[in-house]
Amino acid sequence: MDINGTSILAIPKNLFSLEHQQYDPKTVLNIRWGSEKYTIDFPGKILGHIKLGELREICKDLTGVPLGGLTLSLGGTTMKDDNAPLSCFGVKPDGKVIVDGYKPTEEDIKQMTTNGDPEEYALILRIQSSLARTQEFVAEYVTKFEQDVETYIQSKPAPFSFQSMPPARKRLQDTHGMLSENLLQSLLRLDGVTCQPDFEVARVKRREAVKETQKLLDHVDGINARVKKTDVKA
Numbered sequence: 001m002d003i004n005g006t007s008i009l010a011i012p013k014n015l016f017s018l019e020h021q022q023y024d025p026k027t028v029l030n031i032r033w034g035s036e037k038y039t040i041d042f043p044g045k046i047l048g049h050i051k052l053g054e055l056r057e058i059c060k061d062l063t064g065v066p067l068g069g070l071t072l073s074l075g076g077t078t079m080k081d082d083n084a085p086l087s088c089f090g091v092k093p094d095g096k097v098i099v100d101g102y103k104p105t106e107e108d109i110k111q112m113t114t115n116g117d118p119e120e121y122a123l124i125l126r127i128q129s130s131l132a133r134t135q136e137f138v139a140e141y142v143t144k145f146e147q148d149v150e151t152y153i154q155s156k157p158a159p160f161s162f163q164s165m166p167p168a169r170k171r172l173q174d175t176h177g178m179l180s181e182n183l184l185q186s187l188l189r190l191d192g193v194t195c196q197p198d199f200e201v202a203r204v205k206r207r208e209a210v211k212e213t214q215k216l217l218d219h220v221d222g223i224n225a226r227v228k229k230t231d232v233k234a
Contacts, residue, residue, distance in 0.1 A: 026093045029055075033063045033099035047093050053082030055097070065101035069122030073098045113201055120199040127193055127202065131209040134186040138179075138216050145175050145220070149227050159232040169227070176224040183217040 027047055031038040040058065042050060052072070060067050072079045074097055079089045091097065104121045113120040152168055160166055165173070190210050195202040 028094050029091070030094065030096040031059060031062065031099060032096060033059070033065075033101075036063070038062060048085055048087030048091065050086050051082065052079055052084050052086060052089070055086065056082060059099050063099055063101065064103040065099065066104070066118040066122035068119045069125055070099065070101040073100065114199055117199070120196075120202045123193060123195060123199065123202040124205050127190065127205045127209050130186060130189050130193075131212060134183065134213055134216065137182055138220075141175070141179060142216075142220060142223075145172075145179065146223055148172060148175070149223055152227065153230055157230060157232075169231075172224075172227050176220065176227075179220045180217065180224075183213060183220065186213050187217070 027042045027045060029040045029042070029047060031040055040062075056067060056070060056072060059065070059072065060070055063070070074089055074091060074095065077089075079097075081088075101122075102125065104118055109116050109118050109121045112124055149172060152172060155168075157166065157169065160169070187210065190206060190213065193202075193206055195206055
């Protein structure tokens, strides 16, 4: 039933309406997904002992968002580790958890996946999103890095000791470190995407994303190698 525009649900084993029932505020959790609002009751359970994975499964059933593309956050912080109890994330009775994720249409799933599995669709979106963020990051920083490197090389820098590295050279070193670290983290994110053997499309997308990210990392390292060739020890 609806109370002030909020759908009230109880979750002992399956979703069912709380109509004609009483619930304990100590076992209630509020869920928001876009404009949708839900209240979940866990009768007979200690809210803080419930595992994050259990709550994610419930939210999947509630919203239709595949697990692979569903994230939960509290106070702006994403909750990770499905085996951790909700108490680890500071979840309190009557608290509000935000669900983020896209519910695919049947046509979306049919067009993009191997066998029509919504979980594969979620993984494909995750891979594409990761690669897009990496490409945006590179577009923002790498062109300027290349320009700064060219300017530095053309300035014909004087010999120096690495204990007293000139500010311009130090900036290039720091920029390369930042770019490399970001791209390595991108590779680690892709490495963390586990595709089932029958998720053929997702596996191909992951391989392509890893290849492209590694190519970008090699490009950045190549730019840095040009700078290092000009380094002359005093």
